[in-house]
Amino acid sequence: xxxxxxxxxxxxxxxxxxxxxxxxxxxxxxxxxxxxxxxxxxxxxxxxxxxxxxxxxxxxxxxxxxxxxxxxxxxxxxxxxxxxxxxxxxxxxxxxxxxxxxxxxxxxxxxxxxxxxxxxxxxxxxxxxxxxxxxxxxxxxxxxxxxxxxxxxxxxxxxxxxxxxxxxxxxxxxxxxxxxxxxxxxxxxxxxxxxxxxxxxxxxxxxxxxxxxxxxxxxxxxxxxxxxxxxxxxxxxxxxxxxxxxxxxxxxxxxxxxxxxxxxxxxxxxxxxxxxxxxxxxxxxxxxxxxxxxxxxxxxxxxxxxxxxxxxxxxxxxxxxxxxxxxxxxxxxxxxxxxxxxxxxxxxxxxxxxxxxxxxxx
Amino acid sequence: xxxxxxxxxxxxxxxxxxxxxxxxxxxxxxxxxxxxxxxxxxxxxxxxxxxxxxxxxxxxxxxxxxxxxxxxxxxxxxxxxxxxxxxxxxxxxxxxxxxxxxxxxxxxxxxxxxxxxxxxxxxxxxxxxxxxxxxxxxxxxxxxxxxxxxxxxxxxxxxxxxxxxxxxxxxxxxxxxxxxxxxxxxxxxxxxxxxxxxxxxxxxxxxxxxxxxxxxxxxxxxxxxxxxxxxxxxxxxxxxxxxxxxxxxxxxxxxxxxxxxxxxxxxxxxxxxxxxxxxxxxxxxxxxxxxxxxxxxxxxxxxxxxxxxxxxxxxxxxxxxxxxxxxxxxxxxxxxxxxxxxxxxxxxxxxxxxxxxxxxxxxxxxxxxxxxxxxxxxxxxxxxxxxxxxxxxxxxxxxxxxxxxxx
Numbered sequence: 001x002x003x004x005x006x007x008x009x010x011x012x013x014x015x016x017x018x019x020x021x022x023x024x025x026x027x028x029x030x031x032x033x034x035x036x037x038x039x040x041x042x043x044x045x046x047x048x049x050x051x052x053x054x055x056x057x058x059x060x061x062x063x064x065x066x067x068x069x070x071x072x073x074x075x076x077x078x079x080x081x082x083x084x085x086x087x088x089x090x091x092x093x094x095x096x097x098x099x100x101x102x103x104x105x106x107x108x109x110x111x112x113x114x115x116x117x118x119x120x121x122x123x124x125x126x127x128x129x130x131x132x133x134x135x136x137x138x139x140x141x142x143x144x145x146x147x148x149x150x151x152x153x154x155x156x157x158x159x160x161x162x163x164x165x166x167x168x169x170x171x172x173x174x175x176x177x178x179x180x181x182x183x184x185x186x187x188x189x190x191x192x193x194x195x196x197x198x199x200x201x202x203x204x205x206x207x208x209x210x211x212x213x214x215x216x217x218x219x220x221x222x223x224x225x226x227x228x229x230x231x232x233x234x235x236x237x238x239x240x241x242x243x244x245x246x247x248x249x250x251x252x253x254x255x256x257x258x259x260x261x262x263x264x265x266x267x268x269x270x271x272x273x274x275x276x277x278x279x280x281x282x283x284x285x286x287x288x289x290x291x292x293x294x295x296x297x298x299x300x301x302x303x304x305x306x307x308x309x310x311x312x313x314x315x316x317x318x319x320x321x322x323x324x325x326x327x328x329x330x331x332x333x334x335x336x337x338x339x340x341x342x343x344x345x346x347x348x349x350x351x352x353x354x355x356x357x358x359x360x361x362x
Numbered sequence: 363x364x365x366x367x368x369x370x371x372x373x374x375x376x377x378x379x380x381x382x383x384x385x386x387x388x389x390x391x392x393x394x395x396x397x398x399x400x401x402x403x404x405x406x407x408x409x410x411x412x413x414x415x416x417x418x419x420x421x422x423x424x425x426x427x428x429x430x431x432x433x434x435x436x437x438x439x440x441x442x443x444x445x446x447x448x449x450x451x452x453x454x455x456x457x458x459x460x461x462x463x464x465x466x467x468x469x470x471x472x473x474x475x476x477x478x479x480x481x482x483x484x485x486x487x488x489x490x491x492x493x494x495x496x497x498x499x500x501x502x503x504x505x506x507x508x509x510x511x512x513x514x515x516x517x518x519x520x521x522x523x524x525x526x527x528x529x530x531x532x533x534x535x536x537x538x539x540x541x542x543x544x545x546x547x548x549x550x551x552x553x554x555x556x557x558x559x560x561x562x563x564x565x566x567x568x569x570x571x572x573x574x575x576x577x578x579x580x581x582x583x584x585x586x587x588x589x590x591x592x593x594x595x596x597x598x599x600x601x602x603x604x605x606x607x608x609x610x611x612x613x614x615x616x617x618x619x620x621x622x623x624x625x626x627x628x629x630x631x632x633x634x635x636x637x638x639x640x641x642x643x644x645x646x647x648x649x650x651x652x653x654x655x656x657x658x659x660x661x662x663x664x665x666x667x668x669x670x671x672x673x674x675x676x677x678x679x680x681x682x683x684x685x686x687x688x689x690x691x692x693x694x695x696x697x698x699x700x701x702x703x704x705x706x707x708x709x710x711x712x713x714x715x716x717x718x719x720x721x722x723x724x725x726x727x728x729x730x731x732x733x734x735x736x737x738x739x740x741x742x743x744x745x746x747x748x749x750x751x752x753x754x755x756x757x758x759x760x761x762x763x764x765x766x767x768x769x
Contacts (some may be wrong), residue, residue: 003526011604025530025681114604116678118595123430189596189677239766257766343530344605344680 007036011114011347014357018334025342032334037361045321050076050151050287053321057308058145060323061359063106066099066136067301069149074230075297075308076151079289086232087276088153093232094269095139095148096299097262101173102132103302104213104255104262107354111252112184114351115193121184128176131169138162151287153279166270170263177263181256194249198337198349201246208332212304213254214353218246224300235272236265248345251352286316303327303354323362327355365392378403378493403495407484415628416446421663422627422670429674453620461524461613468522472614473621476515479508480625483632488563490645490654501562502550505636506543509591512629513539516600516610519622523613531609534681535600538590541685545692546587549580552703553640556725558715562636566644570719574641575726578733579699581641583692585668588633590684593626594669596676597684634665691744695736702732 006017015036021029041060045053057068070092077083084092109125133143138159140148148154184190200210205218215222223240225233241257243250291314298307304326313319330353337349365387373379382399390398420435420443427434435442460466486501488494498504513535520532554560556576557568565573574581590597593609601609611622638644638661645654679687706728710721717725 001526010607112677116595116598116602116604117676118603118673119426119430120674123432127431187677189679192683193677193680241766342680342682344599344602344678347605 005346011110011351013110013350013355016350016355016357016360018338020338020346022343025344027338027341027343027346030335030338032331034328034331035361037357039362041362042321042323046317046319049316050079050289050318051285053318054150055145055147058147059358060325060362061103061301061303061306061327061356062144063356064099064103064302065144065146066095066148067103067299067306069147070096070231071297071299071301071306072308073149073151073297074299075295075310076287076289078295078297079293079310079312080151080287082152082280082283084153084231084280085277087157087273088278088280089232090269090273091154091158091278092149093236094266094273095136095154096231097265097269098132098135100262100302101259101266102129104259105129107213107302107351108180108184108252108255108259111248111255111348111351111354112190114347115190121180124176124180128173131173135162135166135169138165150279152283153277155279157278163270166266170266174263177259185253185256191249193344194252194348194352195247196245197248197345198341198352199245199247200333200336204333204336205246208329208336210304210330210333212301212326212330213251213258214246214304214330214333216240217243217250217254219243224298224305228298230299232269232272233265236268238262238264248348248352251354255354288314288316290314298324301326303356303359304330325359325362327357327359331355331360365395373399373497376494376497377491379495400495404485407495408481411481411484411628411632412624414631415624416450417443418627418631418666419446419449419623421666422673425667425670426674429671450620453615454617456616458616458618459613463524464613465522465524468518469613470618472515472519472522473618473625475518476512476625477621477628479511479515480628480632482508483636486562487632487635487639488566488644489635489658491650492563493645493654494563497561497563500560502554502560502565502640505562506547506550509629509633510539510543512625513591515625519614520610523610525613527606527608528610528612530606531600531602531612535593535610537681538593538597538600538684541688542587542590542692545583545688545696546591548693548696548700549577549583549587550640551700552577552580555703555707556717556722562639562644566639566646568717569643569646571722571726572641572643574643576722576729577641577699577703578730579695579736580703581637582733582737583696583699584641585637585665586692587688588637589669589672590688592629592633592669594630595673596679598673598678599681599684602678630666630669631662634662634669637665638662687744691740695740698736699729702729 001022003020003022004017005020006012007015012018017033017036019031019033020027039059041056045056048056054069054072057072058065060068105125105128109122112121113119136146136148137143139162140146140156200214200218202218202220205215205220211222219242221240221242226240238261241254241261243254289312291312293312295310296307297310298305305324306326307324309322309324310318311320337353338346341349367374367380367383373383379399382402383395386395386398423445424434424442435445438444438448460469483505485495486498486504516535517532520528553565553573556573557565559565559568593600599605601611611619614622635658638658642661644661645658647653647657650657706725707717710724711717
């Protein structure tokens with residue numbers, strides 16, 4: 001029996017479509033169909049100048065726009081051969097980690113929602129995410145499509161009431177997160193539903209070029225924040241959580257642990273940060289890199305390795321802007337993940353990969 | 363015309379029926395009095411089920427809202443109490459769609475097929491002292507038989523909708539019903555043995571202490587089994603929203619959907635009433651002569667609260683796990699309970715086959731520790747089978763990176 005799951009389905013994280021052939025409830029064939037949310041971001045980037053493109057990156061993975069900004073800005077900075085001032089670096093690291101918390105909260109919340117817990121974990125994680133978005137609103141006036149970062153730093157320094165609000169959030173969130181962890185991690189039904197389901201071996205994960213929490217859940221300790229530190233990550237102390245079986249539980253567990261590590265990094269940023277400029281002062285309004293320069297800006301986004309490949313022809317806009325979207329590339333394992341498992345496991349496995357259609361289709 | 367209900371009538375024990383019959387008897391011929399009394403109670407039951415279902419939807423949404431850190435519906439009427447009516451008006455005014463390729467007759471019949479057994483179930487439930495439509499001497503059997511009939515409606519919906527998600531839901535629902543009916547029936551046998559009757563009113567009379575204490579395992583199995591039959595979390599696979607959209611009622615819209623939805627919440631109401639009757643002592647309580655209905659309602663609401671609470675708390679089980687839970691856990695549990703109860707009743711009953719209050723307390727003292735022990739023991743055994751993990755393969759590790767590993 002062939003069933004079209006999506007593009008309008010409550011659990012496909014947007015307009016993802018899977019044409020699945022079932023034998024009873026077991027999946028025998030999977031065909032993912034992409035492109036329902038294609039907006040041509042890469043082409044649009046060729047029509048905008050280097051600063052304007054930042055707004056396009058917001059709309060790719062709209063659950064972690066800060067990290068998208070960061071990846072793009074790193075690429076442009078490589079093109080121009082500049083580095084942002086210290087405070088700018090710390091601010092970027094700080095907001096990127098906050099964004100990672102927010103993004104993982106969505107991933108975890110929807111993961112449990114797809115397991116069938118009606119709303120409660122989702123609302124709990126959204127309660128905390130809401131606070132992070134409020135912090136972003138203080139920084140730049142926007143909550144989701146932030147465009148906070150610029151090539152050469154961030155566009156504005158923090159307002160005075162940001163730091164106390166951040167401290168208050170961290171204190172509250174530590175308690176809220178502990179509560180969530182206490183409720184979820186040892187839940188009998190959750191472990192019964194997720195342990196040993198859809199395991200991905202490390203070899204397969206590496207061969208499929210999977211990255212991010214999905215790769216780490218398979219037991220590979222690969223994280224670009226450690227492998228080639230960017231911004232202020234070389235000064236930060238944090239651990240990389242890795243899974244053992246690469247099953248749904250491990251992917252969920254890795255995300256929960258990464259939230260904790262992100263909180264550690266945010267606290268370190270608060271301790272280290274000093275007053276100073278947040279952006280290189282003498283940058284021209286319209287950036288013009290030299291002819292024929294190429295750059296590859298790469299970050300560890302919340303969903304995996306996010307990279308922007310930029311080519312300059314000396315003009316005001318990039319000649320080519322290629323995005324390595326982690327959500328899209330993590331979908332390579334779809335078939336290994338789903339075939340042989342049942343319909344309820346399929347939904348949960350897809351949720352555990354944590355795709356974002358804005359980024360998959362761009 | 364002044365006719366009184368004869369004391370040898372089968373309706374004589376029924377207080378409300380007798381009252382209406384006697385009142386009507388002063389106005390119309392005696393033969394009409396039966397019609398009036400029967401129809402009045404029927405009308406009351408049908409309307410209270412429908413209105414009750416509407417209020418339960420409000421209660422559920424409101425409580426879920428609070429459990430979710432939200433407010434819940436609060437726009438229409440005080441505390442949003444009129445929300446169900448607003449919903450109903452909306453649903454009535456919507457287009458009544460029948461999908462192309464659907465079996466129109468069966469598709470249309472489904473809301474009726476699902477609603478009728480629900481209303482039938484209320485006929486035997488005593489909702490105040492000695493007050494019900496019919497004091498059937500096979501009440502428990504009637505409840506079990508009729509409650510299963512709802513599943514026929516579910517399967518009809520899944521089959522006739524011409525929708526694959528609906529078919530998934532229907533197939534799952536039937537599978538769950540078949541496996542959960544067995545432990546549910548067996549769990550109720552203990553109650554029937556202790557009270558010595560299948561009439562729900564007699565069972566209430568027999569509860570000098572609530573059977574909650576005397577039959578804790580039966581209550582556990584019955585509540586679990588019934589939440590599976592009602593498609594409640596954690597067994598709501600028949601309409602698992604995140605998996606199969608809305609399950610068997612995916613294609614229903616407008617007033618048909620309203621009826622199906624009302625049936626679902628109404629079923630929860632009625633089953634809660636049955637649980638309150640069988641295990642919590644029904645209408646018994648202080649001042650039961652006047653306040654029987656109040657105690658009954660209070661106990662029913664308590665059970666409904668538990669159902670809603672569970673819905674807000676637990677994730678969903680998978681079909682195979684639900685089956686395993688029924689056959690490997692609940693069925694042995696209910697069989698053991700049956701055996702224990704049978705031995706206890708055999709040893710404790712007096713010459714006429716009755717159990718005194720002291721006997722019930724003795725049974726409670728044995729059964730409660732037994733229940734805790736058995737559920738923990740068998741739960742541990744059952745858990746081991748579920749959590750068997752594959753062995754970890756060797757992974758290529760990048761040296762010099764601080765890592766923490768999953769337990």
